[in-house]
Amino acid sequence: MKLADMPTFPLAQLPTPLMPARNLSAALGGPEILIKRDDLTGLALGGNKTRKLEYLIADAQAQGATHVITVGAVQSNHCRQTAAAARLAGLNCVLVMNASSNDPDIQGNFLLDHILGAETRIVTDKSQRQPMTLQVEEELKEQGYVPYQIPGGGSNAIGAASYVAATYELMSQIIDQGSSPTRLYTTSSASGGTHAGLALGAKLAGVPYAVHGVSIERPVDQLKSIITPLANQTAEYLGLDIRLDESDVIIHGDYTGPAYGVATEECLEAIRMCARTDALLLDPVYTAKTMSGMIDHIRTGQIGSDETVIFLHTGGVPAVFADTDSIIPAMQVPGI
Ligand SMILES: Cc1ncc(COP(=O)(O)O)c(C=O)c1O
Known part of the structure; x- marks a missing residue:
């Protein structure tokens, strides 16, 4: 079915904002960081x-x-x-x-x-x-x-198609804002629909950025073997000729920590930094681990200070109330 013909039940407040995180950029010594605020999609506290x-x-x-x-x-x-x-x-x-x-x-x-x-x-x-x-x-x-x-x-072809559509929404914002992002960071999970839709959308729309997933569970190879076929099922569902192979799916596996849902020190630092710079709230299961990967790539020079990067905020903040044992001690640190 063509993307434009897919029936929708209206739930989302779209487009979600694409906003600069200026204080976070400054704290990290550049690059320009844009946050795609899918935590603000609406629907009972929002999210992807x-x-x-x-x-x-x-x-x-x-x-x-x-x-x-x-x-x-x-x-x-x-x-x-x-x-x-x-x-x-x-x-x-x-x-x-x-x-x-x-x-x-x-x-x-x-x-x-x-x-x-x-x-x-x-x-x-x-x-x-x-x-x-x-x-x-x-x-x-x-x-x-x-x-x-x-x-x-x-995360099936129907769900993942929504992140193909989101790619076009994002492209229109990038063009309107006159920015040239080199990377987009997103969470890669074992359900994988968001990354699959973004990877397919990126190939289809010829975006300027590479989609970088950060694993929050499972080894990279396993995630690639889930996300790549899901992207291709989505392409097939949408009647598109285009297909992806595993080299189209970039995933970083160093930020997962011991297990799904177990907060890492780096993700707790990301929660603290984002809140204390740009009042951005992240969750310890998904977005903060993804952000910890992006922060590390900035600190280690994998992202240049003159580049522009996008972070897809997929929501998830309600989980902070369920993990206060990890979060409260990590917030005792003064400053950012
Ligand atoms: C906050 C948040 N971010 C990212 C994801 C991962 O999205 P997907 O299931 O499309 O891989 C989830 C999944 O539940 C989520 O809740």
Whole structure:
């Protein structure tokens, strides 16, 4: 289906701003840093999932769904935004979430899921998510409902297409602002829809920047083997001839830390620096790890002080309320 013909359910405040982070640039001795504020997409505190859900919810409606079911970790931003999108569309929402206990703290995103009134099913092992999802689907069908499954992270061809569209939005801002960015930094995750859409969009639109992903989980090779085919499925879905190979997908693997969701010292520094320079709030799971990679590339001269770089802020701030044990001590440092 052509991108322009994809049905959308309106959820997002677009275009999101492309804003300079002047104080952060100065603190790092250049380059010019532009922040693409997808944390301001709207929809229950915003984030990158809003764009994907505009297409996914429209598809659910086209299929006559009564319920959406999706999966994630208990602090999933995707789950929180899916719960919000379902409310706006008049759909019911079931979230199948993995947590370390059956009774996780009701805080951060999980608190917002409760406020939004989503039904939540907790499993204590990620491998139980799929069987639980199938069980929920069966239960709903037996009751005569029509469930629609949204994949983890909203990352299929339909969701990833939203970041092809976002590329054109960004290009128009770059042209309007007369800037020539050399790099765009984004989070690379194992769902991968944002990076896949951006990489495809970059190739299609002939952008001036290279898309640089920073892994927040899993080794680089594994992520490439997820993101490259997803970009190609998206190209196929959109009826495009263009295809990517793994060399089109740049991912940095040095900033992940010990595991998904475990804050690194560098990401805590990024949270502190961004907040104390340009009042930019980052989260310890996704955006701060990505920012820690970009900061390191600036400090080590991989990005020249005369360059312009874009950081895609994908949201996720509610997670700070669920990780105060890591964050509070790291904020005791005076200055930036
Ligand atoms: C704040 C934030 N940034 C980035 C991502 C990664 O996006 P994607 O799932 O498209 O790879 C997520 C995914 O949940 C997220 O919540």
